[in-house]
Amino acid sequence: MTPVLTTRRIVFWGAVALCLAAMPLIFTQSFALSMLSQMGIAVIFALSYNMLLGQTGLLSFGHAVYFGLGAFFCAHALNLIGAEKFWFPVTLVPLIGGVAGLVFGLLLGFVTTRRAGTPFAMISLGIAEMVAASALMFTTFFGGEGGISTNRVVGEAIFGISYGPQIQVYYLIMGWCFVAMIAMFALTRTPLGRMANAVRDNPERAKFIGYNTTRVRWLMMSLASFFAGIGGGLAAINYEIVTAETLGLVASGNVVLMAFIGGVGHFWGPIIGAVLVTLLQSALSNYTQAWLLYFGLFFLVIIMFSPGGIANLIALHKPVWSASLVKRLVPSYAIAAIAGAVMLAGFFALIEMIYHFEAKETSSKEFSYFGLMLDPLQARYWIGTAIVFVIGIALVYGARSVVGRAWENLTVELQKRGVV
């Protein structure tokens, strides 16, 4: 048996911890800090989702249910602590969310995990709808439309940590994120984690060896819900408000996008996805109204051309990197980047023109596009952007074969060296 604590692992996780601790020293603005906190929560949530999709092969469309229920239980716990009906350190409150997630995961998972594959996807969606609809029905617990507000500065401060300032909340989130990451990584190396992979890849064979596949799915689902609940608890502490949207279908869909864009085939894929999606959501929404459309299209492009997500694209370059041949790819990638930039510039301009054309304000529809003034009321702007877009498509088409050729040459070289 291989030792659990190898030097490599200790160094790696130590570096991760250092990075998380040093981040607020680099990004000092309050905007960046709240975004980093949001990312930490998203990372836990996306990783817990990948325990289902990536590791057990369960495509769930209702994972936000456990995240949201964890958040609601934590919000109520904070309120009870505030009313001094109940004593509990705020630092450990996310654990309450985790336990809530676990309990509901055990309960609802018992029903959903009896089926796998497509029926599971549908059933998880149905359960999510049911919980979301009940959330608006039971107003005493879920607070109806307004949700439940709470206050994280409750109980006595321990070592001067009151969780008033955002920086303290950041460290709380990152601490939990770090622990959860290690726990979820460790889980992939346990017999249960390995059995989950077996159940994903060949349930019949797993059954034949004598494992109960339903029970493996159920256990994984419950554990995933536990981690999702922790994430939800952190969200309750971070935002100090929990609404029914937290457990809604949009939130569930969002985590699917995060995990899949990042890549479900690798443990660290969803981390990339969570960071990227959070970044895109808060950055893009400042610049354009059409960001959801771009986001959806980006997702479709990933599915059609790189179903392994971004993590898989990175993993493809690993042998090239270790053979230090990356410089051979640089010229073709540069060409592809330019071609892609031209196409995207044309495409974004077209979409933005449509948006501004449809906009309600009638006086002037002119708008600034990367410093360029475009007027959707004049035909020449439409023709111009369309030409840029068409040229871009042609360029991308050409660049694809250039990149393909570069890779072909490289594969020959790699095979000669015996790397692949």
Added chain:
Amino acid sequence: MEFFLVTLLNSLSYGLLLFMLSSGLTLIFSMMGVLNFAHASFYMLGAYFAYQTGLYVGFWPALFFAPLIVGGFGAATERFGLRTVHKFGHVAELLFTFGLAYVIEEVVHLIWGRAPVDYRIPHELDFTLFTLYTTQYPAYRGFMMLVSVGMLLALYLVLTRTRIGLVIQASLTHPDMVESLGHNVPRVFMLVFAGGAALAGLAGVIGGNAFITEPGMATAVGSIVFVVVAFGGMGSLAGAFLASLIIGAIQTFSVALDYSMLDVLDMAGIQVASTSAWHGLWSITISQTAPVMPYLLMVLMLIVRPRGLMGTRES
């Protein structure tokens, strides 16, 4: 009695509309193994296309053209989207349709805006069909039922009485054999997908003006259709039909019933103090539980009979 009959008629027209959606979904599923998340989006597109073409040519041509356009759109989706993704497996296919639903909703926002559009029932059908006791029953509801039943009959005849219907049925169970006999099975798949999309589009054309045409209509009906398909049994047309009527009835009736547990307890002579912690729970009326009912029913069905009402396929 009046209430019961009127609600029954309403639930019938709603259930038939649900069946128009779920029949396409279930056909596509049993043929390609793909659960089409964008199916309800085709329903929405049908309503919007009918609204847009109706502005120029009126309702009746739109009734014909809008489903055709949606069908063409469905064919393109299968040919250029799903077929590419197919080699990556079912999860990728499912997620592709999920992403497509997302994009379609945003495109609808882009073109028609976030507010509902003014898609109305045509003048010719805006009269009272008959008066039941005191309730006037609108002719449009009758028209909806007529179209649904007509489509149901047409679907049945196409599937069982025509050559292409037989090829489709054979491709469901023995795609390899059908291919060896010289039929282009991928094209049959495309046709079925387009047909399912067109059916959803037709449902959108006649449902969009009866209810409301807005960007949220796809998500509102989408999960109900999934419930119908899961409840009736995956891949079973007869099951989908029964489930559509049952779920349609449950939803319509529960919306109309304004009773709560309090009333029941009251009849039994038990008074619950309004200060009691249980008062909130008991005062929930049946109409308030209406949105939860179909899902609850589905969960119960899955516990008792995991393969659904008439399903044969295990997974």
